[in-house]
Amino acid sequence: MTENPIEEVLTLNNVEVVYDYVSLAIKGVSLTVPKGGMVALLGANGAGKSTTLKSISGLLAAERGEVRRGEVKFQNENISGLMPQDRVKLGIAHVLEGRRVFEHLTPDENLIAASAVRSRHDAARNKDRVYSYFPRLFERRSSAAGYLSGGEQQMLAIGRALMTQPKLLMLDEPSLGLAPFLVAEIFQILSRINREEGLSVLLVEQNAIAALEIVSHGYLIESGRIVMHDTAEALKRNPDIQEFYLGGAENKNFRDIKHYRRRKRWLT
Amino acid sequence: MDILLLLESSLNGALVGLMYSLVAMGIVLIYKSSSVPNLAQGAMVMLAGYVILAFSNQLGLPLWVAIPLGIVTMFIIGVGIERVALRRLAGRPIIMILMMTLGIEIFLRAGSMTIWGGTSRPLPLGISDAPLFLGPLLINRAYAVGAGVAVAMFVLLVLFFRTRIGVVLRAISDDYTAAWSVGISVERGVALSWAISAVVATIAAVLWGSVQGVDQSLALLLLKGVTVAVLGGLDSIGGALLAGILLGIVEGLASIVLDPLLGGASRELVDAAMLILTIMLRPHGLFGRHDIERV
């Protein structure tokens, strides 16, 4: 079988995740990320966004979570049984919610630590690349990462993920707690990396305005289920979605809206 | 009271304290990587002593061969303990993990008693008994050598933590979920820290074995190690070094000042007081790190 290009880098089919053997966190999530594409996964607090990402990166095990049904396919290969480090080796990078930099390490050491699955030679090259995307990190490369600003820490978290030479970059709410201009700056850099390197991106956000600016498609997750899937343009025009960022305050996002109102609308 | 005597006693105390640090560093290494307080560290020192003697007495090898062989053996035993006993407990309540290390400690002591019996055996390093004079102060040569080795070990560890593997271990100790997320094999890192800790225990075994012989009582070094580790902050190797010096000096002074009043047990009383007071007054120890808070 030659010349059979893989269209999707990532496919989730009806993935169900339980924590502690009982509590069902996502209930049959299906989504795809096209090769070289940028896709958003939007949703409110507790909807199951982070759980979805952990089912892909394999970090569920650390929290006594488990994929109980469905399959996760990366480049057409079922990866459900793999350890997190083997998934990283395949090219899946997960930028955790809340940045989670190694606080007592310098940015330089953060990047070195993140190259455990790559050769020393690749590590040096990747580090140069990360510093070229994020010159600010280079300036601060030798102070403890815990003392960086929130924006710099987010850049470091992304840079750290890039050190693993991913084919798919998954980001969990990178805009969280950042000023709008910083969000714009970071998202611009993400688009640039996507354009220049063909890196596929799965972006989890509550900040729909910013996210829909850079992705081509978006999914909406609600109580562990995908309730909407469309192009970014269509989603922006969707009245339900619009309500979240046109309804009053300029920076309004899902977090601010009463949960039951949306739930009612989408389920009836 | 004789000021020279006090000085001499605190100086020797500081040297002995550095030898305690060696035990404490082993505890810190494991605690840093996996937050496991290893109550078997003293027993690992004891086991290492027996292992070296097995190579030198039972197989008739010279010490300069037996010690490196002991280091290699203990490295493997360290990996083995983590793999067999600790790994399966990841994520379980800390009390279970603590009880497991206590179980290992009892097992190692009982096991070595069964195999090697209870008589104390010498581990002669050939350090002369002749006293060493620093001006008017008399210094125990064996302690001086032990202190020197402890400091050297500390320097080696500091250098190690700057290497690529060392940076990875520090990353694990900072945030193991984040470590997983960038492809670090956390399990292997933790196993490595057990191995290094077992090697440090072997060095401690050589020094302490040469001072007091090899028998079950080496396992009691756990109490010194724990006190020093807690005083130093549990996750700081440098803290363990300095806390060892501090505890040694306090012990040395106590033995001069308090022993005449209390009889012979003042060192142990001072240890207990230091441990309890640290936990009550300064749970992070002298040098333990807090999470970095940005302003």
Ligand SMILES: Nc1ncnc2c1ncn2[C@@H]1O[C@H](COP(=O)(O)OP(=O)(O)OP(=O)(O)O)[C@@H](O)[C@H]1O
């Ligand atoms: N470790 C865990 N153990 C048990 N339940 C969990 C765990 N993590 C998440 N859950 C539950 O799973 C559901 C989905 O949580 P998840 O963290 O995936 O949501 P999210 O969309 O990322 O929310 P947020 O925007 O707040 O980050 C929630 O009901 C949550 O309570």
Ligand SMILES: [Mg+2]
């Ligand atoms: Mg989340």
